[in-house]
Amino acid sequence: MKKPAVSRSLIGRIRLYQVLLLLVMLALWHVLVQTGMLPKFFFGEPGKVFATMFDWFASGEIWPHLGITLLETLLAFFVGLVLGVLVGLWLGLSHTASLLLDPYIKALNAMPRVILGPIFVVWFGLGIWSKVMLGVTLVFCIVFFNVFQGVREVNPNILASARMLGANSRQLLRTVYLPSATSWVFSSLHTSVGMAFVGAVIGEYLGSARGVGYLILQAEAVFDVSAVFAGIIVLTIFALLLDWCVTLIEKRLLAWKPG
Amino acid sequence: MRREPVAGSPALALHGITCKFENYTAVADTSLVVADGEFVSVVGPTGCGKSTLLNVAAGLLEPTEGRVEVFGSPLLGLNSMAGYMFQADALMPWRTALGNVMVGLEYRGVPGEEARRRAADWLERVGLGGHGHRYPHQLSGGMRKRTALAQTLILDPRILLMDEPFSALDIQTRQLMENELLELWSADRKSVVFITHDLEEAISLSDRVVVLSAGPATHPISDFVIDLPRPRDVSEIRLTQRFLELHQQIWSTMRDEVLKAYAFNRVAP
Numbered sequence: 280m281k282k283p284a285v286s287r288s289l290i291g292r293i294r295l296y297q298v299l300l301l302l303v304m305l306a307l308w309h310v311l312v313q314t315g316m317l318p319k320f321f322f323g324e325p326g327k328v329f330a331t332m333f334d335w336f337a338s339g340e341i342w343p344h345l346g347i348t349l350l351e352t353l354l355a356f357f358v359g360l361v362l363g364v365l366v367g368l369w370l371g372l373s374h375t376a377s378l379l380l381d382p383y384i385k386a387l388n389a390m391p392r393v394i395l396g397p398i399f400v401v402w403f404g405l406g407i408w409s410k411v412m413l414g415v416t417l418v419f420c421i422v423f424f425n426v427f428q429g430v431r432e433v434n435p436n437i438l439a440s441a442r443m444l445g446a447n448s449r450q451l452l453r454t455v456y457l458p459s460a461t462s463w464v465f466s467s468l469h470t471s472v473g474m475a476f477v478g479a480v481i482g483e484y485l486g487s488a489r490g491v492g493y494l495i496l497q498a499e500a501v502f503d504v505s506a507v508f509a510g511i512i513v514l515t516i517f518a519l520l521l522d523w524c525v526t527l528i529e530k531r532l533l534a535w536k537p538g
Numbered sequence: 539m540r541r542e543p544v545a546g547s548p549a550l551a552l553h554g555i556t557c558k559f560e561n562y563t564a565v566a567d568t569s570l571v572v573a574d575g576e577f578v579s580v581v582g583p584t585g586c587g588k589s590t591l592l593n594v595a596a597g598l599l600e601p602t603e604g605r606v607e608v609f610g611s612p613l614l615g616l617n618s619m620a621g622y623m624f625q626a627d628a629l630m631p632w633r634t635a636l637g638n639v640m641v642g643l644e645y646r647g648v649p650g651e652e653a654r655r656r657a658a659d660w661l662e663r664v665g666l667g668g669h670g671h672r673y674p675h676q677l678s679g680g681m682r683k684r685t686a687l688a689q690t691l692i693l694d695p696r697i698l699l700m701d702e703p704f705s706a707l708d709i710q711t712r713q714l715m716e717n718e719l720l721e722l723w724s725a726d727r728k729s730v731v732f733i734t735h736d737l738e739e740a741i742s743l744s745d746r747v748v749v750l751s752a753g754p755a756t757h758p759i760s761d762f763v764i765d766l767p768r769p770r771d772v773s774e775i776r777l778t779q780r781f782l783e784l785h786q787q788i789w790s791t792m793r794d795e796v797l798k799a800y801a802f803n804r805v806a807p
Contacts, residue, residue, distance in 0.1 A: 439598055440628035442616060444642035444693065454641060458632040535632045537675040 323505035331509040335494075345517065347490045351407050351479035352521070355414020356472055360464070363419045367426025368452070368460065377427075388424065392416050393477075396485045405486050414478025421471045422464055429463035430456050465533050472525050476518055491517070547610030549574045549619075549697050549729035550595055555604035557590050564590045566755035567604075570748060572697075574609075575727035579740035581792065582750030583799030588733045589625070591756075592701050595731060596622050608697070621695035623686055625702040629674045635661060635685045636670035642693045660688040664718065680711040684718075691722065698723075698730045705734070716743060716772040724769060737792065741784055742772040749792050752799035760791050 309325045311317040335341035370377040370384075377384075396413050403409035433456060441455050464471075483492025491514055498506030550572040557565040564587040572578045582588050593599035594606060597617040606613040608620075629638045640657035648656075661670050664684040674682055683703060690698065704712045720743060723730060734740050740747045747762045764784060766775055775781055 434628075436624050436626050436628040437630055440622065440624055441630075441641070441645075442598070443596060443620070443622040444689070445618070445645040446641075447645070450645050454644075455630070458630065462632065535634075535673040535675070 319504075320502070321504060323508045327505035328508045328512065331506050332513060335509070335513070341491075341494075341513065344489055344491050344494055345513070347407065348476075348479050348483065348492065348517070351410040351414060351482070351490065352472070352475045354407070354411045355478050356418055356475035358411065359415040359418025359471065359475065360422050362415065363422025364426050364460065364464065366419075367423045368430060368456065370423075371427045371430025371460070372452075372456065387420060392420060393481055396481055399482070400486050405488060409485075410479045410482030410487065410490070410492075413482040414475040417474035417478045418471045421467050421474060425463040425467045426460040429460035433459045462533070462536070465529055468525050468529055469522060472521055473518065476521060480514060546574075547607070548572055549576070549609060550731065551607040552591070552595060553605050553607070555591065555594055555601045555606070557587070557594065557599065558602045563755045564753065565594075565601075566757050568750075568757050570731075570758065572729050572731055574696075574729055577723065577730045577732065577743060577745045578748060579732040579734055579744040579746070580748045580750060581734055581737055581740045581788075582756065583752050583792075583796045584735050585803065586750050586753040586795075586799060587756040588735075588750060589701050591750075592622075592699050592731060592733055595697075596620055596699055598622075617697070619695060620697040620699050621690035621693060623690050623698070623700045623703045625705060627674065627682055627686075629682060629685055629689070631674050634671050634673055635666060635677065635681075638674070638685055639670075639688045639692055642689065646693075656692060657688070660692045661685070663722070664688045679707055680715060683707065683715055687715075687719070687722070694726075696728060698728045700730065700732045702734050703732075704739070705736070712739075713773050719743070720768075720770060720772070737785060737788060738776060739772075741766075741781060741788070742770060742775050747788060749788060749795070752795040752802060754802075759795065760788075762788050 305325050308322070312319050312322050312324055370380065393413070395416055396409075399409040399412045403412055437459075438451070438455055441451055446454060479490065480492040483490035484496050487493045487496070491510055495507055495510035495514075498504075498510060548571045550570075552568060552570045555565055555568045555570075556563065568591060570578075570580070570591070580588055580591065590599065594601050595617065597606070597613055597615055597620075606617075608617055629635075630641070633641065636654065636657050639660055640653040643653035643656060644650075658667075658670055661667055664687055666681060666684050666688070669677065669681065674685070677685065686703070704715050707715060716739065732740070732743060737747075741764055744764050747764060748758050749760045749762075750756050751759045762784065766778070766780055766784075
């Protein structure tokens with residue numbers, strides 16, 4: 280089913296209102312702190328926030344930090360993805376193993392995994408690996424559960440059909456289980472990339488020497504709330520860009536899915 | 539009307555097959571023999587265990603009792619002589635039509651280029667030339683059935699097992715597909731077991747129609763030779779006198795079973 284076509288002029292108007300809404304909110308923020316209705320100390324000032332951001336980009340100070348955060352995010356994503364797919368396939372296909380590990384899987388799923396952050400700092404130090412590992416943990420869980428589900432819910436008709444067409448167990452894995460699980464992984468791509476990012480930033484915030492999370496931590500330490508907001512805004516824009524990239528990749532890889 | 543067992547080894551022979559699921563008996567003591575090159579339809583009321591029987595013939599399901607022979611040798615594991623066309627869609631949604639048709643050749647280790655060429659050839663034969671790059675969701679129901687047919691036939695199985703393959707199609711598309719199936723079949727006369735609940739479809743396609751009783755504990759109750767001349771056109775043959783006679787004859791034995799099945803399904807939750 281296609282959505283009814285929205286006319287171009289309507290989209291244009293909506294975009295205009297979206298920008299206006301943003302400006303109104305910024306103006307409101309500015310007025311509220313300037314008139315003293317909100318304390319500057321806690322809420323910062325929009326002018327200062329943008330000045331800080333401008334400084335960061337103009338001096339180029341922000342780039343190494345963004346680079347590190349991006350590197351951590353990507354490493355966490357790919358390592359978590361590979362581990363999640365492997366373990367998900369294994370447990371999905373091995374009935375005994377999944378029965379044995381069932382309570383532990385439930386526990387892993389229920390646990391607030393961000394809490395592993397401090398342990399990883401102790402184990403892997405203040406460099407990028409403690410952040411990567413936190414991200415890996417978060418990504419792994421999402422990918423693992425999707426693959427596990429995907430393997431167990433493979434269409435039995437397709438499975439029987441492939442067997443009748445002569446597939447051996449390795450060929451079944453490659454041509455039926457893996458593609459079926461992959462479609463589940465892709466459906467969670469946005470969440471898992473987001474989680475890798477969360478892992479990186481939280482990890483930096485818990486203790487680090489570089490990264491956008493570190494910038495925020497630093498700003499907070501000297502009570503520079505405007506810089507904290509600037510960091511948050513940079514992170515948000517960055518996350519939106521990342522999400523947009525995922526959408527592009529997804530469109531290419533999932534061409535077979537009904538629109 | 540009962541046909542004598544064929545001399546030589548039949549393509550497919552089910553002897554005394556019983557299938558129980560926990561305490562429900564789906565199929566009871568059923569024997570069915572399909573000669574080499576014979577087109578046999580199995581008809582029966584909905585939910586009577588027709589598919590169970592076909593799964594046994596395919597080796598996908600082990601019967602509780604009884605044995606299966608394929609060209610004289612006992613069946614162990616999957617029936618490698620058989621191609622299976624499922625009732626529901628069994629195409630891989632992540633592969634294009636061409637990719638789906640060539641997958642069986644891939645499993646057999648046929649080199650990619652050759653597999654692709656032969657698959658394209660088969661797509662042409664089922665009337666889908668130029669649609670090879672499309673994914674299943676971009677094809678109509680009839681086109682998906684054609685793809686599935688090509689996917690099965692490309693491996694040139696000696697036995698073709700078909701489980702209500704056209705039941706989801708509209709009547710015009712269905713008759714078109716039936717005619718095409720007959721044409722493809724007449725080229726090399728594979729043995730066919732065609733499951734359907736549509737008696738007209740069964741008569742117009744087959745050499746022989748086997749009627750199953752209503753479930754539970756389904757078993758064959760009668761067996762009719764269809765002596766209509768070939769080649770046939772499924773929509774024209776339905777208007778001939780002989781077709782109507784056969785239809786009446788078979789329907790009179792089938793009607794009671796359909797009513798029984800209806801009553802059973804109404805009582806059973």
